[in-house]
Amino acid sequence: MSEVSLHKLYSNEPEIGDFFSLLKPRVMSLVVFTAIAGLLAAPGDIHPFVAFVSIVFIALGGGASGALNMWYDADIDSIMSRTKSRPVPAGKISANDAKYIGIVLSAISVVMLGLASNWLAAFLLAFTIFFYVIVYTIWLKRATPQNIVIGGAAGAFPPIIGWAVVTGNIGFESILMFALIFVWTPPHFWSLALFMKNDYDSAKVPMLTVTNGRKSTRNHIFVYSLILALVALSVGLSSLSGPIYWSVAIALNIQLIVSAFKLRDRSEDECVSDNSSLERKFFKFSLLYLFLHFGAIMVETKTIIAWPGF
Amino acid sequence: MSFGREHDLHKRRKGRNLGLGLVLIGFVGIMFGLTVVKVTEGQFAEALAGVSRSE
Numbered sequence: 001m002s003e004v005s006l007h008k009l010y011s012n013e014p015e016i017g018d019f020f021s022l023l024k025p026r027v028m029s030l031v032v033f034t035a036i037a038g039l040l041a042a043p044g045d046i047h048p049f050v051a052f053v054s055i056v057f058i059a060l061g062g063g064a065s066g067a068l069n070m071w072y073d074a075d076i077d078s079i080m081s082r083t084k085s086r087p088v089p090a091g092k093i094s095a096n097d098a099k100y101i102g103i104v105l106s107a108i109s110v111v112m113l114g115l116a117s118n119w120l121a122a123f124l125l126a127f128t129i130f131f132y133v134i135v136y137t138i139w140l141k142r143a144t145p146q147n148i149v150i151g152g153a154a155g156a157f158p159p160i161i162g163w164a165v166v167t168g169n170i171g172f173e174s175i176l177m178f179a180l181i182f183v184w185t186p187p188h189f190w191s192l193a194l195f196m197k198n199d200y201d202s203a204k205v206p207m208l209t210v211t212n213g214r215k216s217t218r219n220h221i222f223v224y225s226l227i228l229a230l231v232a233l234s235v236g237l238s239s240l241s242g243p244i245y246w247s248v249a250i251a252l253n254i255q256l257i258v259s260a261f262k263l264r265d266r267s268e269d270e271c272v273s274d275n276s277s278l279e280r281k282f283f284k285f286s287l288l289y290l291f292l293h294f295g296a297i298m299v300e301t302k303t304i305i306a307w308p309g310f
Numbered sequence: 311m312s313f314g315r316e317h318d319l320h321k322r323r324k325g326r327n328l329g330l331g332l333v334l335i336g337f338v339g340i341m342f343g344l345t346v347v348k349v350t351e352g353q354f355a356e357a358l359a360g361v362s363r364s365e
Contacts, residue, residue, distance in 0.1 A: 016329030
């Protein structure tokens, strides 16, 4: 075999970065951020090293479910332009390898979280992985346009896990944080579907834009934005809140409803003429929305990490 | 047929090996740190038995 043919044979060998991409680092960053918020907001003390290790393994669990998602969705990821450069469809890592990496990392993350903190937190992490992989990826994603609505629960669990790491139970406030992410997820992904319209069509994924049409999706975004604002204001009535949270929530939720209203009344001609600029802005704004709400919760709640000796 | 010393394949494998090495070192560090914390906080038996921190 010549060096040229060997080069061709190995040109798709994965680099370390491909394994990192397999864990969906963007999703992991959201998981880490919201889990830290749950951990900081929870009443009680926790050793900073235990807190750090818990966050590492919650992130690893999120990454493991990302790898399992890439294993199962290898066929549709290779069709959609947004996902075809992922390591599995790009031919860097085989779908089978992604599956085994996902299974092993899931087991490691759950067991290590249990050993580091407590077994309720570990069970919640295991349930989150189960929900994301089995309920969302394998069952709902290709079966119903409500895939995002129900499947969004998987992404909403990290603050509950963070809370459970500190307290060993599930508090009302952690359920409010769950609700905030749960209701935020549908309008966030539907706005993405509005400007990645050909992707979901081609892959035959029953997103709302494909099954109910774009006008209906715009209406759904508006209605869910109203519900989201109500949930965000409900958080304001809990012990997670204070003047900073209220200032952030009022400003962001007015902006949210105005943007969703504009999005609802927009014609498809306007959307085509400006290359979906409003839809793209809404998508980016929704990321900022979640980041600032959880940032405000973190600022409002006292720092509960007790350094040894203090 | 052997590769030249600077073949891209070697670089990629070296990167992967280094990455895996760092991950393993990190894992050992985490296990060591957790052991120290559990022992100094008197939670060694708790860690072994898997009893909830709140109990």
